Amino acid sequence: MNEPAAIHAPHRTNLPGDGESANAVCPAVFIAAPASGQGKTTVTAALARMLRNQGKVVRVFKTGPDYLDPQVLAQASGQPVDQLDLWMAGETYCRQRLYEAARQADLILVEGAMGLFDGEPSSADLAALFDLPLVIVMDVKGMAQTAAALMTGLAGFRDDIRIAGMIANACGSARHRELIDAALPKTLPLLATMARNPDLALPERHLGLVQAEEIREDLECRFEAGAKVLLAEELAEALLQLPPVTFVPPQPVVAAPLPSLQDRAIGVARDAAFSFIYQANLDLLERMGATLRFFSPLTDTRLPDCDALWLPGGYPELHAARLAANTTIRDDIRSFFVADRPILAECGGMLYALESLTDHAGQTHAMLGLLPGHGAMRGRRGCQGMQTAELPEGEVRGHAHHRSQASGTPEPIAHGRRQRHPAPGEAIYRQQQLTATYLHLFFPDNPTAVARLFGQGVAQTIETKESQGCN
Structure with a gap:
């Protein structure tokens, strides 16, 4: 070739x-x-x-x-x-x-x-x-x-x-x-x-x-x-x-002060189990001053030195046994949670944050246990659609796409607002500073809310959400 x-x-x-x-x-x-x-x-x-x-x-x-x-x-x-x-x-x-x-x-x-x-x-x-x-x-x-x-x-x-x-x-x-x-x-x-x-x-x-x-x-x-x-x-x-x-380029806009993540290090899970990551999200975090430190829950034994964690979506169900077996990284993440530091867990990341996950073969594996509840795969049936996450920090647009379900979870603090349907969307959970949901968030939609999620830092002049034309 x-x-x-x-x-x-x-x-x-x-x-x-x-x-x-x-x-x-x-x-x-x-x-x-x-x-x-x-x-x-x-x-x-x-x-x-x-x-x-x-x-x-x-x-x-x-x-x-x-x-x-x-x-x-x-x-x-x-x-x-x-x-x-x-x-x-x-x-x-x-x-x-x-x-x-x-x-x-x-x-x-x-x-x-x-x-x-x-x-x-x-x-x-x-x-x-x-x-x-x-x-x-x-x-x-x-x-x-x-x-x-x-x-x-x-x-x-x-x-x-x-x-x-x-x-x-x-x-x-x-x-x-x-x-x-x-x-x-x-x-x-x-x-x-x-x-x-x-x-x-x-x-x-x-x-x-x-x-x-x-x-x-x-x-x-x-x-x-x-x-x-x-x-x-x-x-x-x-x-x-x-x-x-x-x-044609967008019309010039006047930059405005925006809360930043200057001097904040964010640990980002990224490997075969956690790979559903918008490059636009990473770019925004870096523009806001954050240092990104990638790690693998599958193979790394320790968390990198960081101030906040992002557990994105992916295929944890395909690697559940390996995730369960890596007890050292699980202990590190639990300690991070106990220390009351910010964690965002999206979709597959939320499944990892639960107490257990049952894979397609019906095998149940221990997960992080940060959020009460149990995840299980459910064949071809699934959920998908565009939704707005109604977070305490502000609304952020995103979407859901999964073929699993979570049971035994606590009362959610909010639900996603569906694009064109009045029924409540995906649940949004909050345990200490852990935010967990099936929704995948598009960070550029509301950088201010994202800065608050990961720990608001000093002000920095970058484009606002309105100047980017995001809703």
Whole structure:
């Protein structure tokens, strides 16, 4: 297998303007689909790797609050991958991220979530707001001309989007391709096909794709195989010939004082069991002056020297026996809790904070015991959705996505407020300075509340939540 080509620094073309305020012009494509499970991530990763192999700088974004796809796409592209979500992060945040990428990329790829029009806001809303041309990935197994009918329906459903063409995934043969191509209108060309090939598809498990770090070498083989297919299809040439997109920077804002985390060290659990971490969250903590000290509850025997702890989500159920066996780190975390220091435990981190966790095999393992209660996996049934955490420190937007349940827990101090449903959302627990919930918080939504959660420090001038356009 060949190594990806070295990354070069491209020469971006900007419209007239002064420095950072100038508009940025860059080719960009939004990869969407009529439904989940069509192969969007497989195609996006293969396309990113193909362009990377050609020495292009490809910046990839993922729509919505997804942790797993960005891990895969970051490995494929060799560049960081940010999430874009209009509800959770806000328009100005998304605009800033796209603008920054356009100033240094040869091509921007945005992978959608679910079906093109699903959710509020949807992938179509994001594409329309930034005038991104759409390429539709469709699994065409079991149909031919009907794929053209679906494409025509997608293209005509709204008049504020523009579809550049289609990629037929799981295409059975050259004849299959001919039937689809002949049925498509000329305005919706068939840009490429990918055959039915298990060597191209990305491995999945109960919450989505398998984490990239767990199958790095296997993913490399799949990326290269997919890149080879798309190279033969000349897809890059077709996409790079599309009219480039003009990315306008957010309006300048006046910075205001904001409580900071200066001189605060935050211990962040990060390993195969705890990896659901927004890079935007880490970036914000560092901008607020915090020192981040990563540790592994699976392999480390001692906590790093820190003033606060963050136990993010992940897959503790897959590593419960090892977590239970690492008694020294468990004792350190318990001592940290007893000392009444701030701890944020999200989703998988909350399961770790409970007294026990029962895995998919029905085996029960001792956990930290910081929060009364017991966690258990519950098969395919789960909870997901966008919610606002109503914390005493302030409201913070985020989301829930889990297939476990917690029982025997104490009375919550609050619940998440669902985006579009009146029923109470996820419970939020508070024990001493431990805050535990199934919700994954998006820190840039309310930096002041986050600073209070981890221990408020001296004031520092950075962008406020309002100046970032977050809600």
